[in-house]
Amino acid sequence: MSRLIQSLGRYYVRYVNQRHGRSGTLWEGRFKSCLVDSENYFLTVSRYIELNPVRAGMVAEPGGYPWSSYRRNALGKPIELITPHACYLSLGKTEVRRRNAYRALFDEAIAEYKLKEIWDAVNKSWVLGGEGFRKRIERRTGRRASPLLRGGDRKSARYRELRKNQRL
Numbered sequence: 001m002s003r004l005i006q007s008l009g010r011y012y013v014r015y016v017n018q019r020h021g022r023s024g025t026l027w028e029g030r031f032k033s034c035l036v037d038s039e040n041y042f043l044t045v046s047r048y049i050e051l052n053p054v055r056a057g058m059v060a061e062p063g064g065y066p067w068s069s070y071r072r073n074a075l076g077k078p079i080e081l082i083t084p085h086a087c088y089l090s091l092g093k094t095e096v097r098r099r100n101a102y103r104a105l106f107d108e109a110i111a112e113y114k115l116k117e118i119w120d121a122v123n124k125s126w127v128l129g130g131e132g133f134r135k136r137i138e139r140r141t142g143r144r145a146s147p148l149l150r151g152g153d154r155k156s157a158r159y160r161e162l163r164k165n166q167r168l
Helices: 002-020 038-055 095-105 113-123 131-142 157-167
Strands: none
Touching: 038 113
């Protein structure tokens, strides 16, 4: 995915700039992504993404952003490019129940620690998921899926045990 975005940045941006007599980038910052444990994090990440325009002050509510999947998932607007995720489908047996349940997810704010967890995973290319999920990904890829411990009493048994578990 990173290479696709990089290629798009090299060629499409040049095309758009030449065609419209402009210069500079089309997007802010570099492309970032992370692997997400769908079973436990999909709906939280969906809320995070769909609330980004609200947090940025671009719209008052997520349905006001024209490129948001919220319009399909919560409001029922047909969007051909969206295939409902299994986690979304599990919200209810009918489309009306799923939309109502999805809208209800937005009644409460995302906890600050969850926002930080998502932000850290994306910006530092860590895996977003539970400990078991991260361990499976580490075994499959042969690379760490989360940061190592920092600080602490390196002589304590608890610290050594945590470090040992991180390496497995």
